[in-house]
Amino acid sequence: MSDKLQWFREAKYGLFIHWGLYAIPGGTWKGQPSPHGTEWIMKNMKIPLAEYKELAKQFNPVDFDPYYYVRQAKKWGMKYIVFTAKHHDGFAMYDTKVSDYSIINTPYGKDIVRQLADACRDENMTLCLYYSQMQDWEHPDGNGNTWDFNLKNQDFKRYFYGKVVPQVKELLTNYGKIGMVWFDTPYDMPIELCRELADVVHECQPECLINGRIGYCLGDFREAADNAIPVLSQEECWESPMTLNHTWGYSHTDDNFKDPKTVIENLVRVVGKGGNLVLNVGPDEFGKIPERSEEILSEVGKWLEVNGKSIYGTTGIPNFPYMLPWGDLTYNDETHTLYLHVKNYPNFPYRILLTGLKTKAIAVNILGSKKPLKISQSYEIARDENRLYVFLPEECPDDIDTVVEVKLEDKAKAQTVGTAKK
Numbered sequence: 001m002s003d004k005l006q007w008f009r010e011a012k013y014g015l016f017i018h019w020g021l022y023a024i025p026g027g028t029w030k031g032q033p034s035p036h037g038t039e040w041i042m043k044n045m046k047i048p049l050a051e052y053k054e055l056a057k058q059f060n061p062v063d064f065d066p067y068y069y070v071r072q073a074k075k076w077g078m079k080y081i082v083f084t085a086k087h088h089d090g091f092a093m094y095d096t097k098v099s100d101y102s103i104i105n106t107p108y109g110k111d112i113v114r115q116l117a118d119a120c121r122d123e124n125m126t127l128c129l130y131y132s133q134m135q136d137w138e139h140p141d142g143n144g145n146t147w148d149f150n151l152k153n154q155d156f157k158r159y160f161y162g163k164v165v166p167q168v169k170e171l172l173t174n175y176g177k178i179g180m181v182w183f184d185t186p187y188d189m190p191i192e193l194c195r196e197l198a199d200v201v202h203e204c205q206p207e208c209l210i211n212g213r214i215g216y217c218l219g220d221f222r223e224a225a226d227n228a229i230p231v232l233s234q235e236e237c238w239e240s241p242m243t244l245n246h247t248w249g250y251s252h253t254d255d256n257f258k259d260p261k262t263v264i265e266n267l268v269r270v271v272g273k274g275g276n277l278v279l280n281v282g283p284d285e286f287g288k289i290p291e292r293s294e295e296i297l298s299e300v301g302k303w304l305e306v307n308g309k310s311i312y313g314t315t316g317i318p319n320f321p322y323m324l325p326w327g328d329l330t331y332n333d334e335t336h337t338l339y340l341h342v343k344n345y346p347n348f349p350y351r352i353l354l355t356g357l358k359t360k361a362i363a364v365n366i367l368g369s370k371k372p373l374k375i376s377q378s379y380e381i382a383r384d385e386n387r388l389y390v391f392l393p394e395e396c397p398d399d400i401d402t403v404v405e406v407k408l409e410d411k412a413k414a415q416t417v418g419t420a421k422k
């Protein structure tokens with residue numbers, strides 16, 4: 001295990017921010033809805049580049065306050081921020097010398113990445129930058145814009161060496177320490193160029209992580225599919241990118257938000273399978289985070305204030321064999337502590353059963369309370385079955401997820417399912 005992944009392994013929960021020119025149409029173009037993937041509106045509706053570029057002349061996010069973003073992310077319990085420095089539309093949200101197509105040439109005129117980098121440095125937050133390396137709908141040689149440019153004349157290398165490499169260098173030399181470059185949609189980019197891009201990152205900042213979507217498993221960890229959680233737990237680091245509603249960029253119409261209970265459930269599932277959750281908000285054209293997103297994240301943040309020990313620095317128990325009818329589990333291997341996440345609170349006799357744990361439990365309480373809980377742990381020899389009953393208070397302490405902390409005598413060991421004698 002490489003050391004530079006340490007912060008990422010412990011962080012578990014990050015804030016994704018999708019913000020760019022697409023926040024202005026917010027999923028509607030000339031009265032026509034393009035509700036899915038509002039950040040894809042240019043491609044979805046084949047908007048001519050010249051027309052889409054007009055948005056830059058309007059972009060003036062006067063409400064954008066980088067310190068507010070970073071402080072909110074902290075309050076919400078998030079340990080890193082991933083910001084879209086350049087999405088597929090090709091527009092740079094920072095001061096780039098490589099292209100005129102940037103935030104500098106808007107009425108706003110100020111470098112957003114610079115402001116976020118300053119605020120993150122002052123507030124001790126890890127800043128990571130999203131960069132769309134293959135798709136670029138502004139560059140004639142970038143991938144994706146088939147309505148403005150003739151594919152036959154395309155020379156991907158011209159785009160790669162003319163825009164991608166120098167822009168990634170700018171991002172990694174002008175803004176201090178960057179935690180990770182978050183690449184996306186490598187499609188069929190040639191492996192040699194992916195390797196070169198990884199080398200560019202490493203040369204500029206050897207400690208900087210590269211996510212899995214650089215392609216060909218050249219990243220430092222695996223990225224799950226968008227909004228997907230694997231069934232099985234993974235031993236290597238991985239991350240699940242998820243958005244709060246259906247779209248990543250701001251939407252005027254998409255109010256299909258996940259409620260706080262669902263977000264917490266997803267976070268616990270991801271963490272219990274060894275991953276990180278990077279959860280997205282899409283600020284509007286003025287730089288304001290949607291109110292509903294703020295409400296949800298702040299509920300989750302309140303839960304984390306009490307229950308953070310069950311998330312940060314935890315994973316699952318390797319090869320734990322059972323699904324749990326009452327919830328999920330997470331586990332801290334350094335402190336030998338198990339966390340039982342009770343989502344479906346039991347009725348009388350108010351107990352939950354954990355089958356399959358071999359290690360002895362020595363102290364049990366609910367997070368946020370020091371009161372010890374009664375337990376009963378046994379081993380049934382003929383069935384070769386370990387059982388741990390935990391007796392909970394009659395009244396459910398937390399409707400969303402009551403976390404039971406179980407201190408173990410040693411490293412957690414799980415039983416295997418199956419009776420064959422070895």
Ligand code: H79
Binds near residue numbers: 037039
């Ligand atoms: O940045 C976010 C997405 O824009 C990006 N990845 C996350 C993190 C992404 N790029 N490609 N894809 C996701 C997959 C493509 C999905 C599509 Fe669609 C289906 C493109 C067109 C149809 C989703 C639905 C986007 C527009 C409509």
